[in-house]
Amino acid sequence: MSCESIEVTTGSPGETAVLGAALARWLREGDVVLLHGDLGAGKTVLAKGIAQALGVDAVVASPSFALVNEYDAGLLSPIARLYHLDLYRLRDAADLESIGFADLVSPVDGVTLIEWPERALAELPDRYLLVEITSAGPDQRRIALTPVPADGSWGNRGDGLRERMASFRSIPPRGEDRHHVAG
Ligand SMILES: Nc1ncnc2c1ncn2[C@@H]1O[C@H](COP(=O)(O)OP(=O)(O)O)[C@@H](O)[C@H]1O
Numbered sequence: 001m002s003c004e005s006i007e008v009t010t011g012s013p014g015e016t017a018v019l020g021a022a023l024a025r026w027l028r029e030g031d032v033v034l035l036h037g038d039l040g041a042g043k044t045v046l047a048k049g050i051a052q053a054l055g056v057d058a059v060v061a062s063p064s065f066a067l068v069n070e071y072d073a074g075l076l077s078p079i080a081r082l083y084h085l086d087l088y089r090l091r092d093a094a095d096l097e098s099i100g101f102a103d104l105v106s107p108v109d110g111v112t113l114i115e116w117p118e119r120a121l122a123e124l125p126d127r128y129l130l131v132e133i134t135s136a137g138p139d140q141r142r143i144a145l146t147p148v149p150a151d152g153s154w155g156n157r158g159d160g161l162r163e164r165m166a167s168f169r170s171i172p173p174r175g176e177d178r179h180h181v182a183g
């Protein structure tokens, strides 16, 4: 079971950006990352952390008005391009068509990040990393990462993701005794 959710918490925007950077080192060309969470959850903070680690030499802002921003990654990055979508202002399927959404969700030369993916539910690909961010206090965020589908097709990448996230504080699965001390 290498593809169940990995849950961590961060205690500051900076820590979420560092988590994004750790995630960036796990990503491969062709990957799609869905960034799910309320307004102000930290989706763009996470996206900026990913972009910075990929060597994107531009200011990454929420592309709310453009729906998508495209960036060249750094020369040393194994990933050539970064596509950053924000579907908050998506109106209809014609909007998706106008930005070439079908190609953006199978990015041959890069990685695609999608904020507000639920606005395009019917058009989402079968395969993505779901990142769910929820507020757990003014500066606390719970971040759950789930490779989808959970059918084993991610192979050992689920384990690789767990390793990348190991340095962030993990949340014990519900019901497990937090205070259990071995011995
Ligand atoms: N642990 C944290 N991780 C990310 N953002 C945080 C955290 N704590 C506080 N924040 C604040 O929450 C806001 C997140 O903004 P943003 O990333 O633009 O949200 P979104 O893109 O999800 O709407 C920022 O103002 C940021 O400073």
Ligand SMILES: [Mg+2]
Pocket (backbone or CB within 6 Å): 043, 044, 062, 086, 115
């Ligand atoms: Mg945003």
